[in-house]
Amino acid sequence: MSEETPIPAIHDLGGAARFRCTPVEHDEVPPDAFGKKVDALRQILAQKGLMTVDELRRGIESIPEAEYFALGYYERWLRSIAGLMVEKGMVAKDVLE
Amino acid sequence: MSDGPRFAPGATVRVKDDWPERRGPCHIRTPHYIRGRTGTVVRPLGAFANPEDLAFARPAPKRTLYHVLFPQEPIWHEGRAGDTVMVEVFEHWLEEA
Numbered sequence: 001m002s003e004e005t006p007i008p009a010i011h012d013l014g015g016a017a018r019f020r021c022t023p024v025e026h027d028e029v030p031p032d033a034f035g036k037k038v039d040a041l042r043q044i045l046a047q048k049g050l051m052t053v054d055e056l057r058r059g060i061e062s063i064p065e066a067e068y069f070a071l072g073y074y075e076r077w078l079r080s081i082a083g084l085m086v087e088k089g090m091v092a093k094d095v096l097e
Numbered sequence: 098m099s100d101g102p103r104f105a106p107g108a109t110v111r112v113k114d115d116w117p118e119r120r121g122p123c124h125i126r127t128p129h130y131i132r133g134r135t136g137t138v139v140r141p142l143g144a145f146a147n148p149e150d151l152a153f154a155r156p157a158p159k160r161t162l163y164h165v166l167f168p169q170e171p172i173w174h175e176g177r178a179g180d181t182v183m184v185e186v187f188e189h190w191l192e193e194a
Contacts, residue, residue: 008129054152058152
């Protein structure tokens with residue numbers, strides 16, 4: 001890859017040396033109250049036709065790496081949902097900040 | 098695509114050396130490490146809505162997806178002779194080689 005090559009998005013991590021030989025995380029637990037609220041928000045927005053799960057995924061995978069690994073699972077969802085709503089002009093960016 | 102798969106099992110194909118990430122927001126499922134590399138079609142897997150469009154909630158025409166086999170050594174610089182890497186690649190990322 002040349003210098004111009006952008007850092008691949010977080011879903012494109014195959015072969016990245018920093019992830020080699022690290023243990024698989026087994027943190028499968030039911031969603032807590034926060035996670036359920038985020039999922040409820042996602043479902044309502046989807047029902048209103050304001051976002052799709054494919055857009056949610058794009059938003060999650062475009063989170064910069066340092067922030068991605070600092071956030072929990074549903075925090076990433078919320079970050080993505082917020083970004084999508086700003087992108088679509090549904091929410092003003094300064095309102096979120 | 099109503100024409101059916103463009104490439105047959107055994108066809109030699111090259112993955113486009115394209116970096117849409119340089120051109121702006123996108124969601125690309127073709128791993129960075131196979132771009133520009135030559136491989137062999139194992140089999141067509143069917144046609145699926147293009148995830149690059151779905152990620153932006155655009156109309157997403159179906160594209161043929163393939164299993165494509167690549168020699169491993171040039172990609173990872175490790176492994177034994179004959180080791181391979183198999184990747185799912187959409188037809189619009191492949192050209193005849």
